[in-house]
Amino acid sequence: MSLDTILKKLSVRSPWLFRINAGSCNGCDVELATTACIPRYDVERFGCRYCGSPRHADIVLITGPLTTKVCDRVLRVWHDIPEPKVTVAVGICPISGGVFREGYSIKGPIDRYIPVDVNVPGCPPRPQAILESVVLARSIWLKKLGLEA
Amino acid sequence: MAGFLKILFRNLLDGPSTDPYPFGKTFSPESIRGKVKLDPDLCMGCGMCVYSCTAKAINISPLDDGSGYTYTVWRNSCCLCASCRHYCPMGAISIVDDWHLAHDEESKYGLVEHHTIKYEPCANCGAMMRPIPPALAKHLYAQSKDVDPEKIRHLCPKCRQLEDAGNLAKAQTSDAQPAK
Incomplete structure (x- = not known):
């Protein structure tokens, strides 16, 4: 067994999360904080953890409709995340633009710029729905790693 | 100190407060x-x-x-x-x-x-329209006993207006006759 596969097998227990706010109203960010901080939801039991640096992340959760001002920065941060990464669009804003769609300062929906893997609609989505999407993202991530069919 | 112990024992007895979702049930x-x-x-x-x-x-x-x-x-x-x-x-x-x-x-x-x-065709003139839902038709014509809501709900708005006007005229003439 090569070192590469050993490292892969060790890392699958802890897909780290990274959170990008692409001009969100903070509603979805509060729900993301809820999943991490409130023991009832507790995203850390899947081995997930919010990390401070995009270079440590495996799953990236994007909130907000991608405003013109923040677009370049979001793309820069997103490209810093090492492959394989899984992108999760949290809330209706990154998925379709939501209530901000076709606004003068909106560049989204986010899949015009970034390949999205998982969508979780809601305004904001329930913490449980976000947990559902993290579990779905984890299985996609395992597929991308080549560890699960 | 005693307060802290109370909370500690309560937490030990209650067990974990984490929702097992998505591997179990949630509310x-x-x-x-x-x-x-x-x-x-x-x-x-x-x-x-x-x-x-x-x-x-x-x-x-x-x-x-x-x-x-x-x-x-x-x-x-x-x-x-x-x-x-x-x-x-x-x-x-x-x-x-x-x-x-x-x-x-x-x-x-x-x-x-x-x-x-x-759409459904109007029972009278054949224009395409949506029939009124039965419950609403019953509610609308609750006061007028001689109107069949099942029949009138299949009429288009124009025909329904004519039908209602006819019914009203009929009711008024029948009201007027006993006064004579």
Whole structure:
């Protein structure tokens, strides 16, 4: 067994999360904080953890409709995340633009710029729905790693 | 110190407070807004929901052959403000508590509430129209006993107006006769 596969097998227990706010109203960010901080939801039991640096992340959760001002920065941060990464669009804003769609300062929906893997609609989505999407993202991530069919 | 011990023992007895979801059951409050549902029997296609929708998630478009219309709600744009439910004059829209909506990118545009609603010909003139729902017809004609709501609900607005005017004239003449 090569070192590469050993490292892969060790890392699958802890897909780290990274959170990008692409001009969100903070509603979805509060729900993301809820999943991490409130023991009832507790995203850390899947081995997930919010990390401070995009270079440590495996799953990236994007909130907000991608405003013109923040677009370049979001793309820069997103490209810093090492492959394989899984992108999760949290809330209706990154998925379709939501209530901000076709606004003068909106560049989204986010899949015009970034390949999205998982969508979780809601305004904001329930913490449980976000947990559902993290579990779905984890299985996609395992597929991308080549560890699960 | 004693207070802290009390909390410690209570926590030991109660067990973990973490919800086992998504590997176990979770709770849904009754009033939670999960997704929009339309009752196609009640919808008249007035378009009030399209007008009031904050996120432009609802689309009503006529069929090419004019035999009805399609009603579509795109869940990925719906912000669950419930304006459609509030303003729907027929009460056709409800918001159910099913919030399991996380999905992969392939099914992004498939996440819709879609109905094809057909018109029916007017029983009198044959113009295409939506019949009034039976419950509403019964409610509207509760006062006039000689009108059959089942019959009048299949008339188009114009024919219904004529029918109502005729009925009213008949009632007035029958009222006037005993006074003589």
